[in-house]
Structure formats: structure tokens, C-alpha cells
Amino acid sequence: MVKRGKKRGKKRGEKREEELAPEVRSILESVRSRVPPASRRTDSGRIAVDARPVADAFAAAAADGRVPIVAEVKPTSPTTEGERTDDPAELARAMVAGGAAAISVLTEPDHFGGSPESLARVREAVDVPVLRKDFLLSPAQLDAVEADLVLLIARFLEDDLPDMIEAARDRGFQPLVEVHDVTELENAIAADAEIVGVNNRDLARLEVDLGTFERVAPEVPDHVTLIAESGVSTPADVRRMRAAGADALLIGSAIMDGDPEENTRRLAAATEERT
Numbered sequence: 402m403v404k405r406g407k408k409r410g411k412k413r414g415e416k417r418e419e420e421l422a423p424e425v426r427s428i429l430e431s432v433r434s435r436v437p438p439a440s441r442r443t444d445s446g447r448i449a450v451d452a453r454p455v456a457d458a459f460a461a462a463a464a465d466g467r468v469p470i471v472a473e474v475k476p477t478s479p480t481t482e483g484e485r486t487d488d489p490a491e492l493a494r495a496m497v498a499g500g501a502a503a504i505s506v507l508t509e510p511d512h513f514g515g516s517p518e519s520l521a522r523v524r525e526a527v528d529v530p531v532l533r534k535d536f537l538l539s540p541a542q543l544d545a546v547e548a549d550l551v552l553l554i555a556r557f558l559e560d561d562l563p564d565m566i567e568a569a570r571d572r573g574f575q576p577l578v579e580v581h582d583v584t585e586l587e588n589a590i591a592a593d594a595e596i597v598g599v600n601n602r603d604l605a606r607l608e609v610d611l612g613t614f615e616r617v618a619p620e621v622p623d624h625v626t627l628i629a630e631s632g633v634s635t636p637a638d639v640r641r642m643r644a645a646g647a648d649a650l651l652i653g654s655a656i657m658d659g660d661p662e663e664n665t666r667r668l669a670a671a672t673e674e675r676t
């Protein structure tokens with residue numbers, strides 16, 4: 402008789418991961434390879450941040466007649482050709498000069514050309530809130546660098562989301578919870594997220610559809626600060642996202658492609674009454 406090992410069913414997280422685009426699976430693999438194993442973690446390097454309040458920064462931009470824009474320092478990405486090697490601090494200063502209410506910095510090195518050091522330099526160079534844009538899967542990663550906000554992606558964190566929100570808040574960060582559909586939004590709200598980003602980029606196919614934000618935004622409770630992420634290229638896109646309820650927009654490629662100051666100024670000027 403042939404003895405067979407017990408067949409192990411796939412866990413929900415594993416199944417969800419198989420649905421991701423190969424580029425995104427590769428990002429997660431390299432993130433995991435950098436996380437220190439639990440046996441080597443200590444609490445001694447735990448970060449405590451005095452964060453710049455992002456709600457105040459958005460309110461100040463709006464009061465000044467600018468659309469609140471989170472402009473992203475994004476040297477490259479799986480969907481971008483080439484790499485921009487300018488000084489991240491200079492790029493961030495230019496974005497703020499163009500009217501950015503906040504700055505986002507990719508800190509993932511292998512697929513986005515970022516680093517925690519770049520973010521530290523950016524945060525020193527500007528006085529607006531700075532978001533750490535990375536693929537954070539465990540509390541140990543939060544201690545890599547000080548930032549005002551950290552991105553937590555609901556799709557990757559699943560049941561760990563509430564603990565990661567708590568770990569981020571314990572350190573003083575403002576967690577921005579990224580969702581892509583209403584189920585993820587419900588999980589984010591149940592986990593007490595107060596700042597939510599709806600990502601128009603589908604991480605399963607890497608396609609961008611601004612209709613994603615329009616579908617999810619009506620379900621977002623009023624007390625939540627709501628950010629439209631990805632795929633915003635033109636002033637018309639900015640107006641479309643604002644009309645659908647975005648308090649702010651996170652824009653990378655359209656600002657990095659060309660003159661970041663001029664690009665930010667053009668997009669931040671796309672004001673129109675929200676409905």
C-alpha cells in the first residue's frame with residue numbers, strides 16, 4: 402500500500418496571493434526576505450514619531466485654494482520605464498514649491514528604487530507630512546524610519562490589519578489603510594481606520610481604473626479622510642476624483658514624468674466644487 406502524506410489545503414492568504422500579478426508577488430518575496438526573523442527582533446530600536454497631522458495639511462491646502470495632493474517620490478516601478486535618479490530631497494522640495502500638501506516616498510528598494518534613507522532626507526527637507534509608501538507586513542518593518550504616515554495595504558495584511566494599525570499608532574504614525582474594493586473597505590473600517598486610500602490600480606492585473614474609486618467612495622463613512630490613489634494623470638482626472646468624494650489625491654507617475662514642480666502646480670490648481 403502506498404502511504405500518502407496528508408494533503409494540506411491552501412490557506413486563504415495563500416490563495417489570495419496567487420491571484421496577484423507576478424510583479425507584486427515578487428515585491429512581497431523581496432519584502433519578506435528583508436524582515437528580520439522574530440528571534441533577532443528586539444524592542445530597543447522601536448521608533449516614536451511626533452507626526453505632522455495630515456488632516457491639518459489637507460485643510461491648509463484647501464483653504465489656500467489648492468487641491469490637497471500627496472505628491473509621490475517614485476524613482477521607478479514595475480509599470481514605469483527607466484529610473485529617475487534625481488536627489489529625492491530636491492524632488493520633494495520642488496513638489497512642495499508646486500503646492501503639494503504632503504509627500505509620499507517609496508522606500509522599497511528592489512522594485513521602486515526607494516530606501517528608508519531617501520525618506521529620512523525628504524522629511525528633513527520639507528515641512529509637510531511625509532508618507533512611507535512600502536509593503537509593510539510586520540511591526541518590525543515599522544521601525545526602519547520615521548515618517549508621518551505609513552501605508553498599510555488591507556489586501557496583504559488581512560486579519561493582521563487591526564494589529565498593524567495599533568502597532569503603527571503606538572509608534573505615533575498615522576496609518577493610511579489602502580483598499581481596492583468594498584470588502585477590504587469594510588475590514589478597514591472594522592479595524593478603526595481613520596484615513597483610507599482607494600487604490601485605482603488592481604494589484605492582480607496592474608491595470609488602472611478610476612471607476613474603482615467611484616464605486617468604493619460612496620461606502621466610506623463621513624468621518625474618514627479619503628484619498629484617491631493611482632492613475633490620476635490630468636486635471637480632468639483630479640476633478641473626477643474630487644467629484645466622487647476624494648479629500649486628497651495621491652499622485653506619482655504624472656508628477657515624476659517631467660518637471661515635478663510644474664506638474665504638481667497644474668494638478669493642484671484643478672479646483673472645482675465637489676458635489
Ligand SMILES: O=C(O)c1ccccc1NCC(=O)[C@H](O)[C@H](O)COP(=O)(O)O
Pocket residue numbers: 424425473475478479480481534602604607630631632633651652653654655
Ligand atoms: O506603480 C506601480 O507600477 C505599482 C506596481 C505594483 C504595485 C504597486 C505599484 N505602485 C505603488 C503605488 O502605490 C503608486 O506608486 C501610487 O499609488 C501612485 O500611482 P501613480 O500615480 O499611478 O503613479
